[in-house]
Amino acid sequence: MAAPRSCALWGYCGRGWSRVMRGCRLPGLRSSWPGSLLSARLLSQEKRATETHFGFETVSEEEKGGKVYQVFESVAKKYDVMNDMMSLGIHRVWKDLLLWRMHPFPGTQLLDVAGGTGDIAFRFLSYIQAQHRRKQKRQLRAQQNLSWEEIAQKYQSEEDSLSGSHVVVCDINKEMLKIGRKKACAQGYKTGLAWVLGDAEELPFDDDKFDVYTIAFGIRNVTHIDRALEEAHRVLKPGGRFLCLEFSQVTNPLVSRLYDLYSFQVIPVMGEVIAKDWKSYQYLVESIRQFPAQEEFKEMIEDAGFQKVTYESLTSGIVAIHSGFKL
Amino acid sequence: MGSFHPLRAASQGTGLLYPEHIPTSLLQKVLLTAGSAGMALYNPYRHDMVAVLGETTGCRALRVLRDQMKRDSEGAQILQERPRISLSTLDLDKLRSLPEGSLGREYLRFLDVNRVSPDTRAPTRFVDDEELAYVIQRYREVHDMLHTLLGMPTNILGEIVVKWFEAVQTGLPMCILGALFGPIRLSAQHLQVLVSELVPWAVQNGRRAPCVLNLYYERRWEQPLKALREELGITDPPVHIKA
Numbered sequence: 001m002a003a004p005r006s007c008a009l010w011g012y013c014g015r016g017w018s019r020v021m022r023g024c025r026l027p028g029l030r031s032s033w034p035g036s037l038l039s040a041r042l043l044s045q046e047k048r049a050t051e052t053h054f055g056f057e058t059v060s061e062e063e064k065g066g067k068v069y070q071v072f073e074s075v076a077k078k079y080d081v082m083n084d085m086m087s088l089g090i091h092r093v094w095k096d097l098l099l100w101r102m103h104p105f106p107g108t109q110l111l112d113v114a115g116g117t118g119d120i121a122f123r124f125l126s127y128i129q130a131q132h133r134r135k136q137k138r139q140l141r142a143q144q145n146l147s148w149e150e151i152a153q154k155y156q157s158e159e160d161s162l163s164g165s166h167v168v169v170c171d172i173n174k175e176m177l178k179i180g181r182k183k184a185c186a187q188g189y190k191t192g193l194a195w196v197l198g199d200a201e202e203l204p205f206d207d208d209k210f211d212v213y214t215i216a217f218g219i220r221n222v223t224h225i226d227r228a229l230e231e232a233h234r235v236l237k238p239g240g241r242f243l244c245l246e247f248s249q250v251t252n253p254l255v256s257r258l259y260d261l262y263s264f265q266v267i268p269v270m271g272e273v274i275a276k277d278w279k280s281y282q283y284l285v286e287s288i289r290q291f292p293a294q295e296e297f298k299e300m301i302e303d304a305g306f307q308k309v310t311y312e313s314l315t316s317g318i319v320a321i322h323s324g325f326k327l
Numbered sequence: 328m329g330s331f332h333p334l335r336a337a338s339q340g341t342g343l344l345y346p347e348h349i350p351t352s353l354l355q356k357v358l359l360t361a362g363s364a365g366m367a368l369y370n371p372y373r374h375d376m377v378a379v380l381g382e383t384t385g386c387r388a389l390r391v392l393r394d395q396m397k398r399d400s401e402g403a404q405i406l407q408e409r410p411r412i413s414l415s416t417l418d419l420d421k422l423r424s425l426p427e428g429s430l431g432r433e434y435l436r437f438l439d440v441n442r443v444s445p446d447t448r449a450p451t452r453f454v455d456d457e458e459l460a461y462v463i464q465r466y467r468e469v470h471d472m473l474h475t476l477l478g479m480p481t482n483i484l485g486e487i488v489v490k491w492f493e494a495v496q497t498g499l500p501m502c503i504l505g506a507l508f509g510p511i512r513l514s515a516q517h518l519q520v521l522v523s524e525l526v527p528w529a530v531q532n533g534r535r536a537p538c539v540l541n542l543y544y545e546r547r548w549e550q551p552l553k554a555l556r557e558e559l560g561i562t563d564p565p566v567h568i569k570a
Contacts, residue, residue: 265354273362276375278349278452 052223055286064223069173071280072116072221076175078275079117080183085274086267086281094319095216098245099123101312101321102212106131106163111210111235113200113228114218115169116176118183118193124167125189132161162192168210170198171218201227208237216245220291229304236326242306248313248320249293255316263288294320344457347450356383359453364504371483371512375449381501382453382463388498389459395538396462402541409461410545412468414446422548430555431548434475441481445471465540466497472544476556477529478564483509484517485568488525495533497540524565535560 052061059067075082083091098120104110106128112120140146140154171177177195184193198204200215200222213232222228232242250256263285271281292300294311297320301309306324313320342350351359360383367376396402410416422431438444448467451460470489477492479485487509494502510518536559547555556562 265352266358269355269358269362272359272379273366273376276373 053287053290055283055290057286061223065172067283068221068223071283072173073175074277075275075280076116076173076179079176079179080119082271082275082281085270090315094245094314095119095123097314098214098216098243098321099127101323102214102241102243104128104165104212106165108165109209109211110165110167111170111203111205111213112167113170113198113203113213113215113232114172114221115214115216116171116173116180116218118169118180118189120214120216121167121169121180121193122184122187122189125162125165125192128163128165128192129161132163166192166194168194168196168205170196170200170203172197172199201231203231203235205235207234209235210240211237212241212243214243214245217247219244219246220287226300226304229301229306233305233326238326240326242301242322242324242326244297244301244322245319246297246322247288247291248297248311248317250317251313252316255318259316259318294322297322344455345451345460347452348455348457348460349452350455351383351453356453359383368508368511374447377501377505378449378467379453380504381499382451384500384504385454385463386459388500389454389456389462392466392497392499392538392540393459393462396540399538399541401543402538405465405541405543406458406461410543411464412445412471412544414444416545417445425549426551428551428553429548430475430544430550430552433552434472434548437471437475441474443471443481462540466493466499469540469542469544472542473539475552476539476559476561477532478567480568482568483512484521484525487513487521488529488564488568491526491529492533495530496536496538520566528562528565532559532561 050061051058052064053059054064054067072079087094102124104124104127108124108128110121110124112124115121136155140151146154169177169180171180174197177197181195184190196204200218201224213236215228215232219225219228229242236242250259267285268278268282271284272278275281291297294313294317298309298311301322301324305326307327309322309324311320311322359379363376363379363383366373367380370376393406396406419435422435425431445468448464451464454460454463470493473479473489473492474481474485477489479488487506490502490506490509493499494506510521513521539559
């Protein structure tokens with residue numbers, strides 16, 4: 001009885017009931033425990049299981065979704081400005097790196113979850129368009145003895161610069177999507193985009209639909225991360241790639257102290273002064289601390305069924321790009 | 328789990344001195360002071376930034392004010408009973424029915440003419456003492472009364488004059504900063520009037536009048552404004568400023 005007991009004890013230490021259940025596949029485990037002890041333990045575990053964290057606060061799971069929604073509703077208008085100010089513009093580099101890791105080719109079907117204001121989606125479209133332009137240039141260089149008019153005509157041809165590439169931006173928050181659509185109009189992205197209101201834990205898409213699934217700075221706000229990962233696995237085509245850009249744990253102790261100081265002392269103040277909202281930015285920095293570290297998150301991704309899961313830490317571990325494949 | 332989140336462990340209301348309280352470290356107060364001062368100058372419509380500046384810098388002045396209130400009988404009553412001026416506590420119909428020239432009627436007229444409401448005042452958040460938090464809240468709510476007493480509208484010129492009066496009366500750094508830096512955005516003509524006539528008048532009246540936070544305004548609605556002005560030693564403004 002030693003093995004099942006230690007396995008169950010590990011579960012009772014609060015590591016997560018679902019993980020215990022998945023880990024202890026020994027037959028007859030549940031029936032071998034004295035009934036009353038198990039039911040008493042089950043009750044207390046259940047009560048704890050319906051509570052979760054909202055930053056450093058403890059809230060019920062039903063509450064968390066609503067509270068996160070309110071946070072993003074209130075920050076939506078100043079989201080991009082605050083991102084620039086808080087990360088001193090570095091978030092742009094992180095997002096660019098995500099695209100370079102993705103290296104999409106024309107025809108890719110991308111699903112960008114929690115994509116709200118469209119940063120990843122617009123970069124994707126630009127990337128594809130840049131690729132197309134490079135291809136056009138190469139073709140023209142290969143052809144000789146063309147007149148100026150012919151060259152100009154080639155560039156102006158109505159050829160679809162996206163060649164079938166498409167990105168669906170999915171977000172649970174209407175305000176963020178609104179801002180995203182406004183930006184799309186302002187920056188001139190008209191084709192190849194779709195905006196869908198949806199929950200990462202229950203995506204409104206069929207199975208096996210997308211080539212790439214990305215979620216940038218969104219997954220830590222999801223109440224049940226494992227469900228979001230399972231949904232990601234479901235909607236990806238076989239051979240599809242999962243990419244996640246998210247804040248992670250800093251390993252270097254000096255950087256960690258500076259990062260903590262900056263996060264907790266400066267960012268809420270910035271939120272108050274620029275966006276008139278201390279509490280949302282307090283939640284933001286706390287939610288970063290609550291998110292699992294690189295290795296743990298890698299294991300969660302593997303649990304959802306992804307293979308060849310790797311991660312790359314950026315900026316001393318402040319953010320990490322996790323990648324996995326559905327094979 | 329992040330050693331620099333001093334009092335955020337105060338979730339669920341523990342460690343908070345009053346419901347809206349956000350505990351802040353010294354560094355955060357310094358940053359808030361700088362940030363709010365800068366933002367208030369950059370965007371004068373950010374009244375909330377002026378409020379935050381008052382909260383982060385007002386520690387000493389608020390204590391002096393609170394002690395002044397304690398020494399006065401009416402002020403001590405206010406500290407005890409903690410009255411609030413808001414649309415929910417005011418009886419607007421009763422105020423409207425009061426005779427012309429009374430404090431209540433003139434206050435209501437001031438609200439109507441300038442299209443302001445007593446409810447637009449943000450709650451105190453960054454003061455780390457519950458009684459002082461009330462004192463600054465009271466000061467904010469009394470600000471409109473001062474407009475009425477001094478006969479100043481809520482345009483930028485009127486606000487600066489009231490700030491000068493408050494700076495002399497309360498000694499709050501935010502009032503002093505507002506009084507000194509507010510005129511930056513004034514036209515030359517207004518600046519001239521301000522410096523030559525309005526500021527000396529405001530300063531004189533501020534010095535002469537007893538502490539305006541010691542008045543239980545809610546009990547003086549029927550008092551004629553003229554009589555109240557005489558009681559406080561406030562003379563008529565030298566220049567009439569249009570709203």
